Amino acid sequence: MSRVNNRKPSAGSLYKSFGYALRGLGRVIVSERNMKIHTAVAACVLALAAWLRLPAEDWPPLLICIGMVMGLEAMNSAVERAVDLASPGRHELAGWAKDAAAGAVLIAAVAAAGVGLLILGPPLWSRLFG
Numbered sequence: 001m002s003r004v005n006n007r008k009p010s011a012g013s014l015y016k017s018f019g020y021a022l023r024g025l026g027r028v029i030v031s032e033r034n035m036k037i038h039t040a041v042a043a044c045v046l047a048l049a050a051w052l053r054l055p056a057e058d059w060p061p062l063l064i065c066i067g068m069v070m071g072l073e074a075m076n077s078a079v080e081r082a083v084d085l086a087s088p089g090r091h092e093l094a095g096w097a098k099d100a101a102a103g104a105v106l107i108a109a110v111a112a113a114g115v116g117l118l119i120l121g122p123p124l125w126s127r128l129f130g
C-alpha cells in the first residue's frame with residue numbers, strides 16, 4: 001500500500017523551502033566557476049537590454065534563456081555531487097551521468113547564445129554604427 005503524505009502545507013514550510021532553494025543557489029554560485037560565468041553573462045545581457053531599451057516583447061525570451069541556462073547549471077551541479085556521493089571511485093556510469101548533465105547545460109547555453117545574438121545583435125549594431 002502506498003504511503004500518503006497527510007502533512008498540511010503551511011506558510012512556514014513554504015518559507016523554509018524557499019530558504020533551502022536560495023541556500024542551494026548560493027552554494028552553486030559560490031562553488032561553481034561556470035555558474036559565476038553564467039551569472040556575469042546574465043547580468044551583462046540584462047544591462048545591455050536595458051541600455052538598448054528593448055521593447056517589452058523581446059524580454060521574455062532573454063529571461064527564459066537565462067533561467068534555462070542557470071537552472072540547468074544548478075541541476076548539473078546537483079548531479080555531480082550526487083554522483084560523487086554514490087560513486088566516489090571511477091565508474092563508467094558515473095562518467096556517463098556527469099557527461100550527459102554537462103551536455104544538457106551546453107545545449108541550453110548554445111541555444112541561449114543564438115537567441116541573445118538574434119535579439120540583441122540588430123539593435124546593438126544600429127546603436128553603435130547606425
Ligand SMILES: Nc1ncnc2c1ncn2[C@@H]1O[C@H](COP(=O)(O)OP(=O)(O)OP(=O)(O)O)[C@@H](O)[C@H]1O
Binds near residue numbers: 088
Ligand atoms: N566517478 C567518475 N567516474 C568516471 N568518470 C568521471 C567520474 N567523475 C568525473 N568523471 C569524468 O570527468 C568529467 C568531469 O567531471 P567533474 O567535473 O566532476 O570533475 P572531476 O573529474 O570529478 O574532477 P574535478 O572535480 O577535480 O575537476 C565528467 O564529465 C566525466 O567524464
